[in-house]
Amino acid sequence: MRNFILRRLVYAIPTLIGISIITFVIVRMAPGDPIRLFTFGQRDITGEDIERLRHVYGLDKPLPFQYVDWMISVLQLNFGQSFIYHQDAFQLLLTRVPNTLQLAVVALVLQLLIGVPLGVIAALKRGSWIDGAIRVFGVAGHAIPQFWLGLVLIIVFAVQLHLLPSQGMLTVGKDVWDVADRVKHILLPAFVLSLTGIANYSRILRTETLDVLGQDFVRTAHAKGLHERTVVFVHALRNALIPVVTALGGILAALVGGALVVEQVFSWPGVGQFTFQAAIAKDYPIVQAATLFVSVLLVISYLLRDIAYALVDPRIKAA
Amino acid sequence: MATSTATIRVPTAAEQAAILLRPPRSLWSNAWYKLRHDRLTMLAFGVLILFALLSAGADLFSQNIFHYTFEKQDLLNTYQKPTLDPPAFLLGSDEIGRSQVVRLLYGGRVSLMVGFVAALVNLTVGVAVGVTAGYMRGRVDDLFTWFVTTLNSIPTIFLLLIFAAIWEPGPGQLTVVIGLLFWTGISLFCRGQTFALREREFVIAAKTIGARDARIMFRHILPNILPLIFVLAAIDIGAIILTESALSYLGLGILPPTPSWGNLLTNATTYFVRAWWLVVSPGVMIFLTVLCLYLIGDGLRDALDPRLKAES
Numbered sequence: 001m002r003n004f005i006l007r008r009l010v011y012a013i014p015t016l017i018g019i020s021i022i023t024f025v026i027v028r029m030a031p032g033d034p035i036r037l038f039t040f041g042q043r044d045i046t047g048e049d050i051e052r053l054r055h056v057y058g059l060d061k062p063l064p065f066q067y068v069d070w071m072i073s074v075l076q077l078n079f080g081q082s083f084i085y086h087q088d089a090f091q092l093l094l095t096r097v098p099n100t101l102q103l104a105v106v107a108l109v110l111q112l113l114i115g116v117p118l119g120v121i122a123a124l125k126r127g128s129w130i131d132g133a134i135r136v137f138g139v140a141g142h143a144i145p146q147f148w149l150g151l152v153l154i155i156v157f158a159v160q161l162h163l164l165p166s167q168g169m170l171t172v173g174k175d176v177w178d179v180a181d182r183v184k185h186i187l188l189p190a191f192v193l194s195l196t197g198i199a200n201y202s203r204i205l206r207t208e209t210l211d212v213l214g215q216d217f218v219r220t221a222h223a224k225g226l227h228e229r230t231v232v233f234v235h236a237l238r239n240a241l242i243p244v245v246t247a248l249g250g251i252l253a254a255l256v257g258g259a260l261v262v263e264q265v266f267s268w269p270g271v272g273q274f275t276f277q278a279a280i281a282k283d284y285p286i287v288q289a290a291t292l293f294v295s296v297l298l299v300i301s302y303l304l305r306d307i308a309y310a311l312v313d314p315r316i317k318a319a
Numbered sequence: 320m321a322t323s324t325a326t327i328r329v330p331t332a333a334e335q336a337a338i339l340l341r342p343p344r345s346l347w348s349n350a351w352y353k354l355r356h357d358r359l360t361m362l363a364f365g366v367l368i369l370f371a372l373l374s375a376g377a378d379l380f381s382q383n384i385f386h387y388t389f390e391k392q393d394l395l396n397t398y399q400k401p402t403l404d405p406p407a408f409l410l411g412s413d414e415i416g417r418s419q420v421v422r423l424l425y426g427g428r429v430s431l432m433v434g435f436v437a438a439l440v441n442l443t444v445g446v447a448v449g450v451t452a453g454y455m456r457g458r459v460d461d462l463f464t465w466f467v468t469t470l471n472s473i474p475t476i477f478l479l480l481i482f483a484a485i486w487e488p489g490p491g492q493l494t495v496v497i498g499l500l501f502w503t504g505i506s507l508f509c510r511g512q513t514f515a516l517r518e519r520e521f522v523i524a525a526k527t528i529g530a531r532d533a534r535i536m537f538r539h540i541l542p543n544i545l546p547l548i549f550v551l552a553a554i555d556i557g558a559i560i561l562t563e564s565a566l567s568y569l570g571l572g573i574l575p576p577t578p579s580w581g582n583l584l585t586n587a588t589t590y591f592v593r594a595w596w597l598v599v600s601p602g603v604m605i606f607l608t609v610l611c612l613y614l615i616g617d618g619l620r621d622a623l624d625p626r627l628k629a630e631s
Contacts, residue, residue: 015465015468015472018466018472019473022478030486139610139617140606140610143557143609144609145581145605147564147565148602151591253471257475257477260476260480275477276480276569279484279485279571280571290477291478298472298474
């Protein structure tokens with residue numbers, strides 16, 4: 001097991017290097033001269049000053065050298081100053097991280113709590129109208145545009161029924177620890193964010209439960225005279241749950257990507273919204289910091305997923 | 320109806336020829352037979368073709384039925400409720416009195432076009448790269464795996480967002496870029512299939528008679544994975560349309576005045592208290608289109624892959 005983890009860790013290094021190259025290049029290839037942008041509006045600047053600034057910031061070096069310089073500072077978590085806020089880009093980003101994590105964790109829990117039972121019920125009631133409805137939902141949940149569902153839910157629950165707030169994390173003026181208010185705010189965005197995952201899990205669990213129920217050990221359990229409930233919940237379900245771990249990678253990626261759009265719809269002050277605003281304003285240090293941060297988070301979660309998978313299913317280690 | 324004669328009747332030469340002449344049923348004709356009897360998939364095909372025809376004939380409909388262009392404004396008739404009189408306001412009018420139904424028709428043209436063309440780009444790249452990596456193995460495959468893992472670790476929407484914000488691309492460029500970002504899933508699938516297929520007897524046989532690598536990849540391996548590529552393509556187009564609409568909604572994809580189903584919703588938050596019907600129609604179009612594509616994907620999978628049929 002330790003070898004497996006070590007090998008998997010080593011494999012992550014080239015991926016991280018690749019991510020950093022893409023993050024560096026995509027911004028460095030942008031049209032427009034960063035020095036001109038930096039000195040924009042300062043009238044007493046001469047061509048000589050610009051050349052000197054270019055040298056000070058290392059922008060006269062060949063691109064690979066610039067990349068190495070950038071990488072060294074990034075490893076010290078120094079992404080430079082935000083062009084707009086004139087503060088450390090990474091520190092600014094960090095203030096937004098807990099908000100996105102909150103949203104993602106609630107969405108993930110909703111996915112598991114709703115998606116898994118739906119899939120199992122569909123499999124147990126195979127062929128019935130319940131099964132049909134859950135299968136239709138499994139396809140429809142993928143096809144619905146998240147941002148649009150968010151808008152519709154706002155119209156229904158906030159504008160028409162006045163039940164839930166439409167924007168933000170907290171009512172202005174309320175206490176930061178007002179849990180009821182926070183729950184009200186997180187309900188809609190978390191549900192919208194979790195929908196794809198719910199659909200996904202219900203599909204996976206249905207196929208998997210049907211598969212497991214057809215296997216020999218389930219027949220043996222039945223033949224022993226075990227109660228139907230024991231067979232399903234103790235014997236079958238445990239094995240059917242393995243793909244929940246495998247699917248987690250794709251689902252986490254969908255959560256991170258989806259959060260960007262959902263945060264925008266619900267004005268949720270998270271990493272996605274922050275990145276969006278920074279990209280519009282061409283605030284490159286923040287864009288780079290956010291992209292790299294989110295990607296590294298994904299690499300780590302893929303790593304944890306693979307380790308968890310190896311723990312749950314010993315067959316995988318051999319491969 | 321069995322004959323009651325004691326001897327077994329051997330078919331005459333003419334009858335034998337007739338049996339042999341019956342056209343063979345290929346994978347494709349079998350699949351088509353199954354598809355024709357799959358009502359849900361045929362319905363999805365029908366709806367999709369209807370949408371495509373409606374958008375293709377956008378000029379025709381807007382001139383002859385609605386008498387309205389997609390950029391025509393009517394400041395005296397803003398936020399009209401859906402009405403049959405005039406027909407241009409069939410689905411209401413927006414904040415500057417533009418006809419929602421006409422803009423939906425033109426928007427469909429853009430959204431469907433982006434979806435199909437971008438899918439074509441990423442299928443071409445994905446299949447070519449995936450089959451090559453799976454066939455060559457070794458260094459080429461290592462490089463491929465590294466690149467795909469890297470690309471998969473950066474959320475696509477982030478890359479698209481940065482690209483769109485920095486370069487402010489037109490519809491054509493955006494389509495190509497989406498196409499170039501979405502091929503990893505298809506190429507991983509092709510690589511896996513090629514891995515398995517290249518060890519099969521027919522590939523070894525082709526090698527023995529001196530077929531070159533390119534010929535083996537395109538004439539022997541590709542036809543074997545083609546059926547499932549169609550399945551992936553349908554799902555792919557759906558996913559691309561969803562992404563494009565989200566990007567356009569954020570104001571970074573297809574930019575107004577060119578309408579797309581996504582950018583019809585860009586200003587939704589400013590007017591949805593007054594005119595909820597403007598929010599409903601573009602979303603329903605996106606939802607139905609993507610739903611049809613996913614249903615077609617499922618239907619094609621059932622029709623084309625006999626191995627998967629048993630499972631569901």
